[in-house]
Amino acid sequence: MTFIETRGNDGVKPAEVTFSQAILSPSASFGGLYVPKKLPTLDFDFFKAHSNSHYKELCKALFEKFDVDIAEVDLNAALDRYDAFDDPNDPVPLKKVEDDAFVSELWHGPTRAFKDMALQPFGYILSKLAEKRKEHYLIMAATSGDTGPATLETFKNASNVKVACLYPGGGTSDVQRLQMVTEEANNEKVIGINGDFDDAQTALKSLLASDSFKAKLQESNTQLSAANSVNFGRIIFQIIYHVHSYLELVKRGEISLGETVYLVVPSGNFGNALGGYYAKKMGLPVEKILISSNINNILTDLITKGEYDLTCKSLIQTTSPAMDILKSSNVERILFDKFGSSRTKQLMDDLAENGKYKLTHEELEILREDFDATFSSDEEGKEVIAEYAKKGYIMDPHTATCFKAYKNLRKKSLKTIIYSTAEWTKFSPTVCEALGREVERDLDALKWISEKFNVPVPKMIAELFEKPIVHKTVIDKEKIEEEILKFI
């Protein structure tokens, strides 16, 4: 399997690269992204053969289909990281919350968010590749709260790798921030910026595309890669759990093989939704992917009106900070898949030059064949948290946004998989507030919810509040490059 570029080729970069090249050097021509040249197909026999497979076996089978240039022994070792999840036999539990709705809990890994599903094995693979090639990499990450901790965790003390993690100062939950600023590994640097996630990700993308920055890194014998979902190494792992959750429904007799389902995906940078889209395109029986957002609802506008307009929006802080994003990376991969590289480049150029683009009526119709979208306010999210807490199910504010999509967007009465992207423990004050109790400190909120609903607080979250703050740097975005170079 080779990978091609969403905005076409500039004649300087190779027009096609292998998987390992794409993940080590994820910046494609004209600031584009790498995508598979041709997606493999998953047929009825594949699904039947894997209806009882362990999650790791399914991963291996999917990697085989993608035919990527990663040694089997390394893939196996990477997948062994799922053994440290809450239940190694079932790393992605599926919980029934309604007769026709099932929550796929993607957060049972070490940092309690879905990012671990991809970043745990991806971190092993990337560091192993670097080691084997005797190369050294700076891995950059921009985070609105969950990617940062997961990146730091997967690469801590890894060989041949350093990490620079950018987070918006004041733009994450306390637990998310503590997960980052208490990280002690000496190959990692955490940098708060005076700005929002879009500023952090814009800085990351411009450094990825900057020849002068890369030349400066070269002086320290270092190359540049990224841990965000701009890197296809993240996306490949984010296809698998969609297939797994579907097969789990079949296994439980909730659906028969071939029956279509809805997927409801809380979305910011769109990597999780893209994984669902690729799974659908490869053959997973999915009726539609329903996108849920918070009031930073640019994805809703795109999918319902065909408009992507940054000029009339500014980023608003919400109680679901991981989705406080307006410049959503992976929409570009969908545009490429639907409309090809020259149209994608045109739309991305429009966005860069004018801050907006508009799809034609026909293009919108094509997009809506696979997607529909809606958004929830913080208040609506809290109502959902309270409603399901009464039934004994505690969820985080990102997952809560999904229920409006589940209730309002389905045109057919099909079974529905709702993706839960983070554990409630990362947002306990919001959950407490939703349940009618005001608390000031995370620790009090964690204790109260845990006792009242008999849900555990994982050790890594409880311990955070005792740990020393290691990373105190908070800078203006103009200083990011300088700060990173000091660390290399």
Ligand SMILES: N[C@@H](CCOP(=O)(O)O)C(=O)O
């Ligand atoms: N929601 C993310 C933002 C980065 O997304 P990614 O999937 O591209 O890494 C976060 O929580 O950091």
